[in-house]
Amino acid sequence: MxxxxxxxxxxxxxxxxxxxxxxxxxxxxxxxxxxxxxxxxxxxxxxxxxxxxxxxxxxxxxxxxxxxxxxxxxxxxxxxxxxxxxxxxxxxxxxxxxxxxxxxxxxxxxxxxxxxxxxxxxxxxxxxxxxxxxxxxxxxxxxxxxxxxxxxxxxxxxxxxxxxxxxxxxxxxxxxxxxxxxxxxxxxxxxxxxxxDVRFDIAGSVTLGVGALGLLLAVNRARALGFTHPFVMASFVLWPIMWSTFVVVERRTSSPLLPLHYLRRRRFSIPTATMSVTQAAFIGSFVVAPVMVQRLFGYSITLTSLVQIPRPIAFSIGSAFAGRMNAGLTRARLQLLGNGMLVVGSFVMVAGAATKSLILIEVGLVTTGFGNGFSRTTLFAYVSRAVDPADIGIATGVANMASQIGGAIGTTVMSVIVADSFARRDFAHSFLAGAVIACLALPICHAIRIRPTSDASFTPRGPE
Structure with a gap:
């Protein structure tokens, strides 16, 4: 079709x-x-x-x-x-x-x-x-x-x-x-x-999956067990070995899980990398924000959940705006707009934590939510156009996996900074780390360059 x-x-x-x-x-x-x-x-x-x-x-x-x-x-x-x-x-x-x-x-x-x-x-x-x-x-x-x-x-x-x-x-x-x-x-x-005519790449699936599992487990459990725990260290060693094996397997098979030339195609690799970075900042903040509200303001779980509601609402509005503004999929400045708002909102969260201002915290939640929703929609649209139609499933799946890994890294970094603290300063430092991570997305997404194509010319061009 x-x-x-x-x-x-x-x-x-x-x-x-x-x-x-x-x-x-x-x-x-x-x-x-x-x-x-x-x-x-x-x-x-x-x-x-x-x-x-x-x-x-x-x-x-x-x-x-x-x-x-x-x-x-x-x-x-x-x-x-x-x-x-x-x-x-x-x-x-x-x-x-x-x-x-x-x-x-x-x-x-x-x-x-x-x-x-x-x-x-x-x-x-x-x-x-x-x-x-x-x-x-x-x-x-x-x-x-x-x-x-x-x-x-x-x-x-x-x-x-x-x-x-x-x-x-x-x-x-x-x-x-x-x-x-x-x-x-x-x-x-x-x-x-x-x-x-194509078989499912079992070896590629195993090496990609085990490698990703090793990285996700290492990042996720490092906060609870410590970076020097044998399980965490073994997981950190496992993932590069498995992903290196994945590359070798994919080069040798006639039916690769993910054609490796997509990784050299900027229109695929850059949006995927950007998603990993933005989700590190966004999900890390998403996890730390309710903890901050409970510890700094003494709110109940129900009230804390209500305080968080503006963020997913803003995310949804940002996604809707991006869908309408991004019809041509041609403007890197749209991506810069979304990520720029994520950066601004992240720094507002720093100010909100440092001053214990619920108003600033809400402004930060709304701004980061809108920016991430806007950015994520445009990035998925880029990915879907960067690959052959027959590979859209694996391409968007890899992009989603990159987002999960980024989110796990951001959550670990920002949570380690807060730990069991009730101090405003530590929450401010945690959100500052998230803001710095968000800033990394700006130079990355600047490299996105996609020219408009007609419906009839959906087939992707060669690597850029």
């Missing part, structure tokens, strides 16, 4: 509704789950270290699953992968509500998130196949918009219910949009071309 026929009018709107609901359903529990971890720990009479894996393991699995499921979609059709992934995610969301102990909760939710990872790369690939070039950026913006709003809806609609009946209701609530999205997807989502 890469050359048409395109979905138009009511058909296009129904397709977007189906994809948007699937994407939103997988991110629905994020904010409320983070706020409920201590309650879950108490219910299971478990420890903070164990319960932390309720969030850590699914997050790692989600990041690792995206490139692999994206490649499966490229080979076997994204409709099939999207529907199977959403169906499994729906089933395990329901089962999560009945987990009898913390270990089953971690396992069931992790499996659900691995399957749910299919909605990202396959959703982008279906948009690229079903919609004309002029509409892709706007549609990607819509996916990011609703994905950003989904946790907000969960807090507003689900918060009072969870306070009344407990945390298990969160996953029963998640099941409802999952089922609706699944029914819509079965009826509406079109199939993309399959590549029957």
């Amino acid at each position: 890469s050359g048409g026929p395109w979905f138009e009018g009511a058909s296009r709107r129904l397709l977007l509704v189906a994809l948007v609901m699937g994407t939103a359903a997988t991110s629905f529990p994020t904010t409320l789950l983070a706020a409920s971890l201590d309650t879950i720990r108490a219910d299971f009479h478990s420890t903070t270290t164990v319960i932390a894996w309720v969030q850590v393991a699914p997050s790692l699995a989600f990041g690792l699953g995206m490139p692999l499921l994206g490649k499966l979609g490229d080979l076997h059709g994204h409709r099939r992968v999207y529907i199977y992934g959403l169906a499994i995610s729906t089933l395990f969301a329901f089962l999560t509500a009945f987990a009898p102990n913390p270990y089953s909760l971690i396992a069931v939710r992790t499996i659900g998130q691995i399957a749910g990872a299919a909605t990202g790369p396959s959703g982008f690939a279906i948009i690229a196949a079903a919609l004309p070039d002029r509409d892709r950026a706007k549609s990607i913006g819509l996916l990011n918009t609703v994905g950003g709003l989904s946790p907000v809806i969960a807090v507003i609609a689900g918060g009072p219910i969870i306070d009344a009946v407990g945390w298990r209701a969160l996953f029963l609530m998640q099941t409802v949009p999952c089922v609706i999205a699944l029914v819509l997807a079965i009826k509406i989502v079109p199939e993309t071309p399959r590549r029957r």
